[in-house]
Amino acid sequence: xxxxxxxxxxxxxxxxxxxxxxxxxxxxxGQSLDGRIATSxxxxxxxxxxxxxxxxxxxxxxxxxxxxxxGTLVADxxxxxxxxxxxxxPARVVVDxxxxxxxxxxxxxxxxxxxxxxxAGGQAPAECDELIRIEAGETQAFEPxxxxxxxxxRGFHRVLVEGGSRVVSSFLDADALDxxxxxxxxxxxxxxxxxxxxxxxxxxxxxxxPAVTTFVFDDGDVLFDCDLRSGSQTxxxx
Ligand SMILES: NC(=O)c1ccc[n+]([C@@H]2O[C@H](COP(=O)([O-])OP(=O)(O)OC[C@H]3O[C@@H](n4cnc5c(N)ncnc54)[C@H](OP(=O)(O)O)[C@@H]3O)[C@@H](O)[C@H]2O)c1
Numbered sequence: 001x002x003x004x005x006x007x008x009x010x011x012x013x014x015x016x017x018x019x020x021x022x023x024x025x026x027x028x029x030g031q032s033l034d035g036r037i038a039t040s041x042x043x044x045x046x047x048x049x050x051x052x053x054x055x056x057x058x059x060x061x062x063x064x065x066x067x068x069x070x071g072t073l074v075a076d077x078x079x080x081x082x083x084x085x086x087x088x089x090p091a092r093v094v095v096d097x098x099x100x101x102x103x104x105x106x107x108x109x110x111x112x113x114x115x116x117x118x119x120a121g122g123q124a125p126a127e128c129d130e131l132i133r134i135e136a137g138e139t140q141a142f143e144p145x146x147x148x149x150x151x152x153x154r155g156f157h158r159v160l161v162e163g164g165s166r167v168v169s170s171f172l173d174a175d176a177l178d179x180x181x182x183x184x185x186x187x188x189x190x191x192x193x194x195x196x197x198x199x200x201x202x203x204x205x206x207x208x209x210p211a212v213t214t215f216v217f218d219d220g221d222v223l224f225d226c227d228l229r230s231g232s233q234t235x236x237x238x
Contacts, residue, residue: 008215011225014179015062015158023152026063026179027161027168028056029195036189037165042075044193051217052183054084056162059181061087065116065156067147069167070096070103077105080162081113089113091156095134095167096122097142102131116154118147144176169197172228180210180226 001009014024030048031037038044046053060066061082068078073094080092091114092107099121108115108127117124117131120142124131132150134142151159161171171177182195201207211230215223 025159028181030183031195032187032189036192037195038193040192048185049219052221057084063090063158063160065091066160067093072164073103079106144171144174182224184222
């Protein structure tokens with residue numbers, strides 16, 4: 001194993017160590033050089049190359065649950081399963097923060113993985129194993145910690161927040177993420193959906209500066225592994 005391989009393997013160590021009762025939350029964003037995760041028409045397949053896609057599947061294989069927003073289901077109809085590496089399919093979780101209803105799609109495949117929905121008032125398809133009500137928060141569309149507590153109560157402690165922009169941004173704004181993986185493709189889209197849209201700050205001194213390790217994949221994509229519990233930023237999960 002090369003030094004680079006050893007460093008890469010270290011990324012997954014916190015997941016192996018996570019004790020049964022400890023929640024560990026990671027988010028990922030696959031984006032262009034200019035920070036876009038989709039075109040203005042919502043197309044995001046595929047900004048990143050094959051190596052980054054395999055990395056995403058490796059992340060899925062290391063978590064108990066993978067979570068996406070309803071907007072991502074509508075745009076991408078993802079399967080959210082582990083196919084490009086060895087590993088068990090995690091539970092699939094969809095969040096509908098505005099109560100428009102949980103969309104149907106491939107995420108409801110009957111493959112033995114648990115399928116959960118969180119909605120602020122909307123309905124879920126019959127195949128969904130459980131529909132959990134969420135309340136809209138005062139300053140954001142939903143409270144990520146409420147979702148994490150409900151998942152932990154069901155035995156899902158290691159969680160991958162896979163997108164889209166609103167859901168990942170809400171988790172980051174709420175300080176509910178331990179790690180963030182930004183996968184940057186050497187591509188300029190120039191318009192479209194930004195990866196992160198956070199609450200505004202006035203001063204650069206208020207910006208998050210997490211401890212970051214970078215990895216360059218063979219096809220040119222770069223992974224920024226951001227440890228949000230290290231570096232110079234404040235806060236922590238409530
Ligand atoms: N490159 C990547 O890594 C990556 C990963 C995942 C997703 N994506 C892209 O991110 C985009 C989605 O992100 P997002 O921020 O828009 O949404 P999202 O975070 O996936 O989902 C949350 C939003 O979806 C909307 N929504 C809720 N229920 C809906 C329904 N039934 N039908 C349609 N929309 C509904 C809501 O917006 P309203 O306020 O409009 O109700 C809600 O705020 C897509 O273009 C997807 O391709 C990229």
